[in-house]
Amino acid sequence: MRQLPLGMIAMLMALQPVAAARDAMAAPADPTRGGAGGRIIRVTTLAKDGPGSFKEAVEAKGPRTVVFEVGGAIDLGRETLTISEPYLTIAGQTAPSPGITIIRGGIDLKGHDVIISHLRVMTGADGQPHFSGWEADAFSTVAAHHVVVENCSFLWALDENMSASGPRFNGASVQEWRQNTSHDIVFRNNLAAEGLAFSSHPKGEHSKGSLIHDNATNIVFYRNVFAHNVERSPLVKGGAQVLMVNNLIYNPGHRAVHYNLMNLEWTRHPYVTGEITAVGNVMRGGNDTDPGLPFLTLGGDGDLAYYGRDNRAVDRFGHPLPQFGRYGETRARLLPAKAPLASLAGYDILPSGAVETSLLQTAGARPWDRAPDDIRVLFFVAEGRGDIIDDEHEVGPGYPVMKETRAAFDPSAWDLDTMTPKNGLYPGQKAGAQEKLSPRDVASRQGAG
Template identity: 75%
Template sequence: MCAAQAADPTTGGDGGRIIRVTTLAKDGPGSLKAAVEAKGKRTVVFEVGGVIDLERSVLQIDEPYLTIAGQTAPSPGVTIIRGGLDLKGHDVKISHIRVMTGVDGQPRLSGWEADAFSTVAAHHVVVEHCSFFWAIDENMSTSGPRFNGKTLKEWRAATSHDILFRENIAAEGLADASHPKGEHSKGSLIHDNATGIVFYRNLWAHNMERSPLVKGGAQVLMVNNMIYDPGRRAVHYNLMNLEWEGHPYVTGEITAVGNVMRAGNSTAPGLPFLTIGGDGDLAWFSKDNINVDRWGNPAPMMGRYGVTKAKVIEAPAPLASIEGYRITPAADLETDLLASVGARPWDRAPDDIRMLFFVAEGRGAVIDDEKVVGGYPHPAPTRAAFVEKDWNLATMTPKSGVYPGQKAGPQEKLSGRDKEMRK
């Protein structure tokens, strides 16, 4: 289901043993937690579909050489609720998983602050065709220490690097919820000195800020992504003196090609595509990027926050290689992207469908609580055996070409009355 042709930074657990997830329990034998904690090369497949409730906890992934293949689950696939994923290992590939964190009734400012997904000093990672909703911190991020080591090379080696995000949805980060800092509807944070970070064909929607926020000295490639309804900032760069005091500044790098930003109901009027804050400079290469207001009129491409000396340095050529990527012209991106982005596009979950329709119709807004849009899903659990001989294990694609739960024709979330009207 992937459009990219460029080499991935890892093959994960390809060639290792198969571990079957046979229970939706948060832990114990047969659980996803047990599978990710196992050692050695392994591919995790699912013989159950439904909801894994983390009960307001975070599932930590430390062990390397892992593939999590959510495409193998029976319909409706696997959705993680009331928690998130923190990836601290390396050589990991995660596909077709949904994470819906949520405030879960916790009081405002009370301290529940999970990401839906974040790497933590991880490296050589692919996260593709996942759907991340309702994070209390970021929906889809790359983090780690800033200054472990004595040199820039050591700093960068010790934090997250070589991470590919492809065909994911990062939507509806919760704003006025339980995060101790207050408003915290955020899309993606790329922490200081993280390098080799690639966003290819992702959708950010209804996040107040950080789509993405690139911090000091980080290096990011953005190709064919869509940002819909950002609130107060979309793409922004910020090297903060308060965080870098005592360390020499490092120029950050962003290469942006063929991306689209479209304002929505929550977007500040005149919001630029890129804003710069803080003290550090940003090297910036931009080609065929579009920013429009709610009615399709051109909107600013660049702005700044903070009265500082930070500069945007226009680069004459891409700062990261774009070789091997299928690049769609920005004017053609929206329809093309909405058809394929997110978990299990052949078997979409109701909230994924809702989000894609919101984007297509110019609807929706930044929210504070998952209950506003219906709350956590409660699909009935399903079971089906995983049959190895029916799958191409190197690519984790079905030999028949038909995925579990694959549906023909358009996928809509219809009310009872809608269904009657369409008969």
């Protein structure tokens, strides 16, 4: 395994492309090849629909890889883009700098055999009043299966930032329930941050990281960063099965990882024991974290089988926090397991003390070509700064304004099986620390007065 550099500045030195980082941190084979071997569809406009649009590309039928000959922001105008057609690879890494950022919307994935890489989704309140009903996820699977979501940045969701959802009880048996909701989903190297708290969601406070809905199975969180979400990093619902390896949870509010099979939702259905395997994860308290917050909290009525190893939980001053707690005086039991409940074969698992430095280099979209808000969030994690927010304007001017850029996609320059550039250099690749600098900062770095 490649030795990773140390230090706060080195954390964002994207001198090695993501493919190299992935090679260094081995993982099992993905559950799908997406659209590999199919046709190439080029996105040539930032319009939300119509000829050459991203929407047109994902709605096309048959195996396909979506590449981008345009960079900038796609404004969905407070709509959610639904992806239903299977056998799809979305390669955001092919876009010219600054990459592809989706604003004022989110993505619901209802298909299967899909790979999504290097997109930014910044949902935002967009000025909608409190309780008004604008409640989009930044990203969610909806009864999807065999999916990989890697190196994406999900910010400012009104519901969850990054979830796996679907019906609870579609079928006549537990096996059918699980087959008919989301399953075999990998979330890897993503940034899920700043879910909006008291905003336009009809339930009121709703700053959430990830929801794994009831009976979703084989859901993997590997090397993701959760930052500044009140709850759900992740919330695992009744009967779901989740593997968490080397994730970083920073500044959770009231709950970090939690499990809850709610009787109110399972009435007249037999309870199913959930499963969580958590190895080498870090939870670090921040400005909004409740005192004494546990790494894992158990609620509801259903039992949870749990295997945990080398999970680190500390407050914002580095003092240890408990590994386990509960909410609700109910019959739910924690059932400790002596061995992992999901396979760890093929993973290079970092010790928890090395997780933060490693993840801050690689998590999120286009780590070689960071967006300003990604830089802000990651630097704040490293510096122990940042807060849970209610509106995107609390951390800057709001949605990013990006100049449209264009560059032709040359298939001969890319390995089309892995969607990595043959010369090792990604579009817009930068060397050195990617810092968000003011004009005064720039002048001081250059030694100007």
